[in-house]
Amino acid sequence: MRCLITAGPTREHLDPVRFLSNGSSGKMGYAIADAAASLGWTVELVSGPVSLRAPAGVRLHSVVSAQEMFEACEPLFPNCDVFIAVAAVADFRPRVSAGQKVKKSEQSLVLELEPTVDILKTLAARKRPDQVVVGFAAETQDVENYARRKLTEKNLDWIVANDVSRPELGMNADDNAVAILSRSGNRVVFGPAPKPEVARFILHTIALPLPV
Numbered sequence: 001m002r003c004l005i006t007a008g009p010t011r012e013h014l015d016p017v018r019f020l021s022n023g024s025s026g027k028m029g030y031a032i033a034d035a036a037a038s039l040g041w042t043v044e045l046v047s048g049p050v051s052l053r054a055p056a057g058v059r060l061h062s063v064v065s066a067q068e069m070f071e072a073c074e075p076l077f078p079n080c081d082v083f084i085a086v087a088a089v090a091d092f093r094p095r096v097s098a099g100q101k102v103k104k105s106e107q108s109l110v111l112e113l114e115p116t117v118d119i120l121k122t123l124a125a126r127k128r129p130d131q132v133v134v135g136f137a138a139e140t141q142d143v144e145n146y147a148r149r150k151l152t153e154k155n156l157d158w159i160v161a162n163d164v165s166r167p168e169l170g171m172n173a174d175d176n177a178v179a180i181l182s183r184s185g186n187r188v189v190f191g192p193a194p195k196p197e198v199a200r201f202i203l204h205t206i207a208l209p210l211p212v
C-alpha cells in the first residue's frame with residue numbers, strides 16, 4: 001500500500017516575518033503517517049510547519065504554503081493507492097506578499113486575500129477507480145452535514161468529521177473523536193481517544209473494501 005498524507009497547517013506570508021495560519025499541530029496527520037508506516041505501508045508525508053519529528057520509515061516533504069503543499073503532492077498523487085488529506089490548509093492568502101518587512105503606520109491596513117488551491121478537491125478530481133481518497137472535515141457546527149457535503153463536493157471515498165469547537169478534541173489536542181462517513185452512506189464513530197488510536201481506527205476503516 002502506497003500512501004500520501006498531508007498534515008499540519010500552512011502559512012501564507014504577508015511579508016518575510018508575518019503570515020496567516022491556524023492552530024493545527026499536525027498531531028493527527030503524523031499519527032496517521034506513523035500508523036500507516038507501522039502497517040508496512042509506504043508513506044509520503046507532506047507537512048506544513050510543525051514541531052513534530054517525522055515518524056520512522058516515513059518520507060517527509062516539508063512545505064510552508066498551500067501552493068507549495070500542492071506542488072509537493074501533485075507528482076506523488078498518481079503513485080499512491082490512498083491519499084489522506086489531514087492538513088489544515090489556509091483557504092486564503094494575501095494577494096500580495098511583500099518582499100521586505102511591512103512598516104507600521106498610523107493608518108489602518110486593509111489586506112486583500114485571494115483563495116488558495118484546494119489540494120484535496122483538485123487531486124480527487126483526478127482519482128482513478130483503484131485509488132482511495134480520504135478527507136477531513138474540521139467543523140464547529142452541524143458537523144456531519146457539512147462533512148457529508150464536502151464528501152460529495154470533493155469527490156471523496158471517505159471523510160473524517162471532527163468537531164473542532166471542543167478544545168479537548170480540537171486541532172491542537174492530544175485526543176480526538178471522529179465520525180467516518182463513506183460515499184456509500186456508511187457511518188462509524190470512534191473516540192474520544194488518543195490520536196494514535198484514532199489513526200489506527202481510521203486506517204482500519206478505510207482499508208476495508210468500499211461497500212457498493
Ligand code: CTP
Nearest residue numbers: 085086087089091117118119120135136137138
Ligand atoms: N483541503 C485542501 N486544500 C485546501 C482546503 C482544504 O486540501 N485549500 C482539505 C483538507 O486537508 C481537508 C478537507 O479539504 O481534508 C476539508 O478541509 P476543511 O478546512 O474542513 O474545509 P474547507 O474545504 O477548507 O471548507 P470550509 O473552510 O469552508 O469548511
